[in-house]
Amino acid sequence: MLALGIEGTAHTIGVGIIEYEKDMKVLADSRKTYIPKAGIHPREAAQFMGDHIKPTLNDALARAKLEFPEIDLISFSQGPGLGPCLRTVATVARALSLYHNIPLLGVNHCVAHIEIGGQISGFKNPLVLYVSGANTQILMLNGGTYRIFGETLDVGIGNMLDKFGRAAGLEHPAGPKIEELARKSKNYIELPYTVKGTDMNFSGVLTAAEVLAKGHALEDVCFSLQETAFAMLAEVTERALCHLGAKEVLLTGGVGNNIRLQEMLALVAKGQGAKFSTPKGFLSDNGVMIALLGAKMHKAGVNQALEETKVIQGFRTDEVVISW
Ligand code: AMP
Ligand code: MG
Numbered sequence: 001m002l003a004l005g006i007e008g009t010a011h012t013i014g015v016g017i018i019e020y021e022k023d024m025k026v027l028a029d030s031r032k033t034y035i036p037k038a039g040i041h042p043r044e045a046a047q048f049m050g051d052h053i054k055p056t057l058n059d060a061l062a063r064a065k066l067e068f069p070e071i072d073l074i075s076f077s078q079g080p081g082l083g084p085c086l087r088t089v090a091t092v093a094r095a096l097s098l099y100h101n102i103p104l105l106g107v108n109h110c111v112a113h114i115e116i117g118g119q120i121s122g123f124k125n126p127l128v129l130y131v132s133g134a135n136t137q138i139l140m141l142n143g144g145t146y147r148i149f150g151e152t153l154d155v156g157i158g159n160m161l162d163k164f165g166r167a168a169g170l171e172h173p174a175g176p177k178i179e180e181l182a183r184k185s186k187n188y189i190e191l192p193y194t195v196k197g198t199d200m201n202f203s204g205v206l207t208a209a210e211v212l213a214k215g216h217a218l219e220d221v222c223f224s225l226q227e228t229a230f231a232m233l234a235e236v237t238e239r240a241l242c243h244l245g246a247k248e249v250l251l252t253g254g255v256g257n258n259i260r261l262q263e264m265l266a267l268v269a270k271g272q273g274a275k276f277s278t279p280k281g282f283l284s285d286n287g288v289m290i291a292l293l294g295a296k297m298h299k300a301g302v303n304q305a306l307e308e309t310k311v312i313q314g315f316r317t318d319e320v321v322i323s324w
Pocket of ligand 1: 010132133134157158159173174179253255258259283285
């Protein structure tokens with residue numbers, strides 16, 4: 001089947017087109033990312049989505065050498081995300097579905113991040129560390145839903161990095177810039193480390209790093225911030241791995257692009273005799289993962305009436321029944 005997916009939860013408007021039976025062939029992966037001056041403003045981000053959705057759709061169709069009537073399924077990110085962005089994308093997806101008479105599915109953005117990882121790695125039942133802007137979760141499929149074994153109790157790790165970056169004068173998104181600066185230092189300065197059972201807090205380390213940045217070299221603070229926050233993620237992942245006896249570890253979401261985090265998790269997996277993988281090129285928000293999850297749901301017989309495609313701002317990963 002030919003599946004088209006539209007992503008638009010926060011910063012990236014993405015359109016992916018795939019051919020999917022059991023294997024996935026990516027025919028198009030078009031993306032446009034909103035770069036805010038100071039933190040993502042929901043209304044401005046939604047305006048950005050509205051301005052760029054048509055050219056992004058046209059670009060994807062042109063790359064795939066397809067026209068709308070040939071598409072078998074349209075899916076879009078139903079949540080979680082920023083309300084104005086979600087509504088903009090959902091409205092476009094519904095209009096396209098009605099106009100071209102193509103089935104429509106709203107999909108969970110976090111599950112899409114996990115499914116693309118599973119598809120690319122070939123892992124069947126991994127322990128997942130999902131780290132993006134607003135989300136930080138350690139999960140595994142159990143009894144038909146993803147069960148969350150650990151998560152942030154306050155801010156998501158990506159948002160924490162971006163907030164620190166803003167205070168330190170780095171451009172948004174700060175994650176990649178912090179990574180680059182951290183590579184220049186080996187000077188660790190102690191920062192608050194907060195793991196509670198299998199949950200984590202990041203606001204303490206954020207505040208302390210912001211204070212530290214006023215009197216220390218930025219490279220040293222970036223290095224210390226990464227080492228501390230990623231060690232928290234590694235500890236919780238390792239604990240879950242031991243408890244659950246998982247044999248595969250999957251890292252997904254935008255912060256997963258970070259090479260130092262990849263290194264640390266590969267070590268954790270190795271130490272417990274598990275395989276490690278990450279969906280290179282598809283860690284950040286993209287339309288391909290939305291198309292893939294939609295295609296999997298469709299093949300499993302999931303249908304949605306138009307009323308069921310309303311956006312769900314706080315859509316949790318563990319609410320989705322995984323029937324595929
Ligand atoms: P997502 O919404 O999944 O695309 O993730 C976005 C988040 O990933 C933002 O907070 C970025 O700062 C963060 N991010 C992207 N690349 C990196 C990187 N190399 N290191 C750390 N964080 C990153
Ligand atoms: Mg995301």
